Amino acid sequence: MRSIPRVGKNKNIETTNKIIIDPSVKCTRCDSNEFYLSKSDVNKKTEKMTICKSCLEEYYQEYVKKHDSYKKALWYLCRKFDLPFSHSAYTGAESHSKKTKWTIVQSYFKMLNSFGKNNNYGTCFDESDQYEEIENDCSVNVIIDEDFEVTPEMVGFWGSNYSKSEYYYLENDLSRLVSSYECDSYAQETLFKDIALQNLTIKKKRETGEDVNKDLEARGKLLGDANIKPAQESGANASDQLTYSVLIKKWENEEPIPEPDEEWKDVDGIGKYIRVWFLGHICKMMGITNEYSKEYEDEMENLRVNIPSKEFNIDEIDEGE
DSSP: OOOEEOOSSOTTOEEETTEEEOTTOOOSSSSOOEEEBOOOGGGTTTOBOSSOHHHHHHHHHHHHHHHSOHHHHHHHHHHHTTOOOOHHHHHHHHHHHHHHOOOHHHHHHHHHHHHHHHHTOOSSGGGSOOGGGGTTOOOSSOOOOTTOOOOHHHHHHHOSSOOHHHHHHHHHHHHHHHHHSOOOSHHHHHHHHHHHHHHHHHHHHHHTTOOOHHHHHHHHHHHHHTTOSHHHHHHHTGGGGSOHHHHHHHHHHHSOOOOOOGGGTTTTSHHHHHIIIIIIHHHHHTTOOSHHHHHHHHHHHHHOOOOOOTTOOHHHHHHHO
16 A cells, blocks of 8 residues: 555554554564554644554463463553554454455454544553453354363373463364364374464464465365365265165175185084075975075975884784884
């Protein structure tokens, strides 16, 4: 955006999108000379913040980590630098941030400097909305279970630069990955860990209105490396759409049940029972001659009792014995 000369006592001061560029003044924290406008009485002489926009952003991110809430972080930022905090201004900044991809801090100063007077946002922290109204504000990522505690193992696994809510988000995201997909190696666990970290980065950037295109590409590559991309999943899960009979045929062709050892074949005789008294008997009734009917006849032969002939002499048997 083209710089427009600012009408005032110092003609060397210029403003760009409500950011004052004053070559003669440096940030009290660094050497930058880009400042947001300030309507606070403590900055009455310069009409600008005492620290630059970049340092304000750093303070804000520190408060985010400490308090697990973007809204609370902004409240503490306003308190530290005598800025008015307004719930409605924050809501407008949040909406503006999502549309423009600006950070929350940039969008909030946009609300203060462009609409502050009309909406009575105030000029200093003493004119802010009450703190109690944001006491129950949601955390940065998720509402944490009461029993959740950050353990040394979590810090060792994820690193030490995360807030409690971020550890909670990472632990839950990793748990969902492990329960949804096979994780039987260190390499797979490492990929799942990186995916969870990338998901957290994307979530945080989206909530502050930052661009996430490169992060989405990075996540896509990680999903591909882990073999869990949607396209890869659809192929792996294609069997879920098959009918039971087709699945049986698929299993028989790809992973058929092997033949058992001879000593384990029909150990309880149920196979022979079915062959003889079911298949064999039906075949005999239907006049079909095959291995089943033959086995049936052999078994029946063992059970038959032959009637002695008329010439058979019982006394001969007794004498022979």
